[in-house]
Amino acid sequence: MAPSAEDIRKTVERYIEAVATGTADDVxxxxxxxxxxxxxxxxxxxxxxxxxxxxxxxxxxxxQTGELLTLKIAGNSAAFHFSLVTDLGEQKLEIAPIDVMTFDDDGKITSMRAFWSQEDMITS
Amino acid sequence: MAPSAEDIRKTVERYIEAVATGTADDVxxxxxxxxxxxxxxxxxxxxxxxxxxxxxxxxxxxxQTGELLTLKIAGNSAAFHFSLVTDLGEQKLEIAPIDVMTFDDDGKITSMRAFWSQEDMITS
Structure with a gap:
């Protein structure tokens, strides 16, 4: 059975949290x-x-801190815009890509493609 | 030669404008x-x-009115979040998908995939 929109949303939220504050194994x-x-x-x-x-x-x-900005779900796929801010001490580095993911029946990620370029990295 | 980020941005902006206010042939x-x-x-x-x-x-x-909200370019691909508001007289229907496109060397669109579901259609 295909993953529900709710399953997909949960995985995306967990992903952003794990990327921001978890370990590589968590991700x-x-x-x-x-x-x-x-x-x-x-x-x-x-x-x-x-x-x-x-x-x-x-x-x-x-x-790092992560924030989900926009999530669009279509079938077993999702595209989402999120922000990842890295605290570098005196500076902050923000990157806010759009990621596209596909999911299996258990809501696990089967593929991820991240759309961004150098111009999307902003220091402040 | 691969399309420049500027070529891709122009095509995306023209696409949203054509979808909102142009003819099918324009798109x-x-x-x-x-x-x-x-x-x-x-x-x-x-x-x-x-x-x-x-x-x-x-x-x-x-x-309709269209607005580009976020555009991320990576190589010859782009993902963008945009809003399309349809004036239905007494009501407005808004849909704001994330589209993923690939482009050829001339900046023409070679593929489009739109991420959205019914839940993303909002009437007001």
Whole structure:
């Protein structure tokens, strides 16, 4: 059975929370086996659990806050705009991509593609 | 040569303007030959010029205003959140999907996928 909109919303909210304040393992646990991550879109997709853990491990030690700005669900897919603010001490770095995800029947993420470019990184 | 971010932004802005206030032909002219449209995501993609013209022809007579809310560009792809408000006389119908598009070297749209569901249609 396809995941409900509520299942998808929960996974997206957990994802943003895990990316902002959780461990790499917390994030990777939201992915289904065999999931792929293309971040940003246009780069070589990551296709192994190890490469996903490596990817999210980079941001694990950072002090971050995440916020879901917009979520649109269509079938077993979702597109969402969210903000991730990293506290760098004297500066803050904000990035607010649009991510597209697909989900399996259990609401786990089967693919993620992140739309953003350097111009979307704002320091303040 | 890949389209520049500026080329992509222009096409997206023209697309929203054409969808809101132009003719079906205005919209279809922004698509490359062989382009596909999946709206909403999860439905059968439209793959012929005739089916695109039919699709946009439905909204051609409506009195609409469009607004680009967020645009994220990555390589030759873009994801954007926009609002389309239809004036129904006594009521207004607003829908604000996230669309994902790919572009060819000339900045023409090669594919469009729209993320939204019934819950995203708001009357006021």
């Amino acid at each position: 990777v646990a939201l992915y289904a086996e065999g999931a792929t991550v293309e971040d940003p879109v246009g780069t070589e997709p990551r296709t192994s659990v190890e490469s996903l853990r490596e990817f999210y491990g980079v941001i694990e030690p950072l002090k | 279809v002219a922004l698509y490359a030959e062989g382009a596909t449209v999946e709206d909403p995501v999860g439905t059968e993609p439209r793959t012929s010029v005739e089916s695109l013209r039919e699709f946009y022809g439905v909204i051609e007579p409506l009195k």
